[in-house]
Amino acid sequence: MLSLPKLPVCQRKNQHGFAKTDIPIFKQPGFATNYQIGPDVWFGANCSTMANVGEGCVIGAGQDVVKDIPDWSVAVGNPAISKSRKQVKNVLIICGSFPPQSLVGGLRPAMFAKYLLNYGWNPWVLTRNFTKEDFRYDEKMPIELPDSLKHQIIKVDYSLVDEQTYLETRTIIDKIRDFFYPEYSNPPGLYFAVKRKSTDIILNNRFDLIFATIPDQWQLTLGAHFAEKYKLPLIADFRDIKEQEEGLGRSFRTSLQVIRFAIRRFITTRNVKHIITVSEFHKRTLEKRLKRRCSIIYNGFDGASFKPMNLPKGKGPFRIIYIGRILDIWYRNPKILFIALDELITQGTISLSDVLIEFFGTERKKLDLLIKDLKNQEFIKFHDRISYADVPVKLNEAQMLLLLTNEGRNGILTTKLFEYAGVKKPILCIPGDQKEIDKLIHDYRLGYSISDVNTLKKKLVEWIDSYNVGSFPVHISSNVEFFSRENQTRVLSQIFNDVLEIQNS
Structure with missing residues (x-):
């Protein structure tokens, strides 16, 4: 058993x-x-x-x-x-990475694979496997899956050496082809390697549907190839789109690359039966650009792991926790939180022992520019990265969870938002995005979105005072089950059923 x-x-x-x-x-x-x-x-x-x-x-x-x-x-x-x-119906999931490798985009298809069988869909997974010699190799995100599925996760070994070999052996004709089909060279040659490996899988198993989940274009192109060849319905899942970064400056070369991928995306989605994406911004954009119907399946949280825990109570400072990377301060910037607390401590409104901000897996050097000018720095602590399995416990130890918005980017509803909601700890989102994140936090009473220092100072004093007298809520009371990965997979399975019914009618 x-x-x-x-x-x-x-x-x-x-x-x-x-x-x-x-x-x-x-x-x-x-x-x-x-x-x-x-x-x-x-x-x-x-x-x-x-x-x-x-x-x-x-x-x-x-x-x-x-x-x-x-x-x-x-x-x-x-x-x-x-x-x-x-x-039970079989679905082939094509994705760029898959746990335990913790690359961007791998967790979403893993959670679908985990729960689809509950709703009558048996998942097979086709993905890339980074070899141990590759600097991108990272197996720090184990996800427990049924043993019956483990032989159905097909990982194609493809290393940096393979990428370089592909680039060095291309002919002039290959280079011209890759210009018009940029997914063939991004990542270099991976499309062909996965295609060769997966042909036997398609031939030796009966599939009812193909599901391509996309940070990169090659998954969609491969899915479209198999869908056309074997007369299978194709559903595309856009976790990321180029338009989400239109607020960032782009070089001419990058802009040209974006245009090439946009053209390929438009062409390869002509036979897609349904499009899935992750936010209202993505949905509106894709429906406008592709003239296709889209549905939202949120990244969500895994309710088996991310849930409220009744941990032993210990008196200490008011703890605000952030878990994850900060790529750069122009991208995710906690500046107003640092300034607000520094001013409150300097003014004597609160003491250094009243509050603690903890960063897990965040490189201090990314924030040094913000920290070095503070009069008080002791309320900020940095810790090494923790395993994914330990994240729920650490989140439950906090009084409040810090969410940093992606400045200059649109429609980014990070998985962190939903995992925070899963443990039911109040969220402090800074700065507020005045868009979808703010709306979700407000509508589902998940916490606070604050963009100015003075408002934040008032709220911090209020929270710390209530915590010191024992009246600060241990957990929020909001119903967040809608955002669970199992519930989102249930919605996805119904889309699968609807598409298959239309296909067979």
């Missing part, structure tokens, strides 16, 4: 009788029944079982099994309803 965290509860029916009213229930005789769980069974988190479960079954997260589940079945719904695994 295999299980996600929180083992399934195997209960017995009729453990106690309750027919007599003059005898306590726990003293009345029952009729205990034993149940059998077959080999190679996968239980999702938080299941309860009061029936036999056959061999090779998959029980979705949170299911209550009250009727026997036949061999080789998938059970979903509450109470659990089983269907043959042979009836």
Whole structure:
């Protein structure tokens, strides 16, 4: 038996009788029944079982099994309803990276793969594997997946040496081709390597749908190739688009590159049946540019990990925590928070022992320009990067979580926003973006978006005072289940079903 965290509860029916009213229930005789769980069974988190479960079954997260589940079945719904695994539909997910490698864009398809089986879709994953010799190799984001899926994650080894070899062996004709098809050389040659590896997978397995999730163009081009060749519906998932960075300055060469990719994106989406993206800005932009219907599937949070925890209470400073990188201060800038606290401490309104800002995995040198002129610096601490598995605990230790907006970029709803919401700690977003992030924080009562020093100073004094007298909320009361990755995957699976129904009609 295999299980996600929180083992399934195997209960017995009729453990106690309750027919007599003059005898306590726990003293009345029952009729205990034993149940059998077959080999190679996968239980999702938080299941309860009061029936036999056959061999090779998959029980979705949170299911209550009250009727026997036949061999080789998938059970979903509450109470659990089983269907043959042979009836489960297969989807090929094409993505640029996949955990445990913690590159940008890999977590989103991993969470879809984790939960799709709960909704009748069996995922196969086709992705790149960075070799250990590659400086980009990084396996610090383990995601627990059912063992039954692990052989369905196909990783194609492709290194920097392979990229360089491709560039050095191109002919003039290849270079001309790559100019018009920029995804062939970005990353260099990867498209062809993955295509060669994946052809046998397509031929040897029955797929119902292809899902290309895209920070890069090659995933979409490869998905479009297979969709056309094997008459399969294609859904494109745009996690990133070039238009999100229009607020940043671009060189002529970069602008030309953007135009080339925009043309290829337009061409390769002509046969896409549906487009998925991550924010209202992305949705509006893609619908306008591509003239196609789009839906939003938020990055969300994994509710199995990111949830409120009742940790031991210890008196200490008011802790504000930020976990992650800061690429540069023009990009994510906590300046107004530093200034506000420095002024409050200098004025004697609060003391150094009242507050602590902690950065995990953030390089201090990125913020030195902001810190060096502060009169008080002791309230800022930097820590080494922590593993992804440890992040939820660390977030729960904070009184408030710091969210830094992506200045100069549009529609960036970072996964951090949703993971913060999952642990239900108040969010401090600085500066406010006056757009979608502010609206989500306001509408779902997730915390505060503040853009000026004076307002922030007033709120900091208010929060610290309430914390010192024990009235600052440990967790927010908002309902954030809508943003869970499982719920977002449920919405995605319905889109899959709708597209497949239209395809087969």
